[in-house]
Amino acid sequence: MCIRDRALNKYKLALEKLDNLKKLIEKYPELLYGEIATAFQEVAEATIVISIYFNQNLLIATDLGIPDAFYILGIADAIGELRRKTLEHLRKKELEEAEKTYQMMEELYELLWELEYPKALVPNLRQKIDAMRRVLEETHHDIFLAYLR
Numbered sequence: 509m510c511i512r513d514r515a516l517n518k519y520k521l522a523l524e525k526l527d528n529l530k531k532l533i534e535k536y537p538e539l540l541y542g543e544i545a546t547a548f549q550e551v552a553e554a555t556i557v558i559s560i561y562f563n564q565n566l567l568i569a570t571d572l573g574i575p576d577a578f579y580i581l582g583i584a585d586a587i588g589e590l591r592r593k594t595l596e597h598l599r600k601k602e603l604e605e606a607e608k609t610y611q612m613m614e615e616l617y618e619l620l621w622e623l624e625y626p627k628a629l630v631p632n633l634r635q636k637i638d639a640m641r642r643v644l645e646e647t648h649h650d651i652f653l654a655y656l657r
């Protein structure tokens with residue numbers, strides 16, 4: 509089985525587990541915070557990464573049935589995965605692909621920057637945006653260095 513198929517199978521399993529968590533939340537809404545919130549974020553991140561890596565339709569928060577705040581944080585987390593993808597392209601000397609991936613990173617950053625949700629609605633978003641800026645700067649520098657070689 510190829511990497512793509514394995515990844516899509518694991519993603520499908522994650523979506524099934526997400527459905528189980530949502531049923532649990534219906535019974536016990538207080539569980540929405542804490543570890544389950546992290547699980548929602550992880551599924552959102554995986555959704556974004558899968559859509560970009562394998563050209564799949566992007567599911568949004570309402571498609572997944574998760575609160576927007578967790579989806580937004582998942583977008584922020586996806587930047588790190590896109591940096592890894594960019595670095596992999598650079599390693600293979602695929603500079604155009606590296607730049608395309610970097611542009612996606614920039615677009616996601618700008619999207620989140622413009623949202624400006626209140627801290628109470630999306631906790632830790634400001635810190636994640638600041639971290640994303642550093643990751644973008646490092647990635648841009650890596651691409652610049654690749655062109656010098």
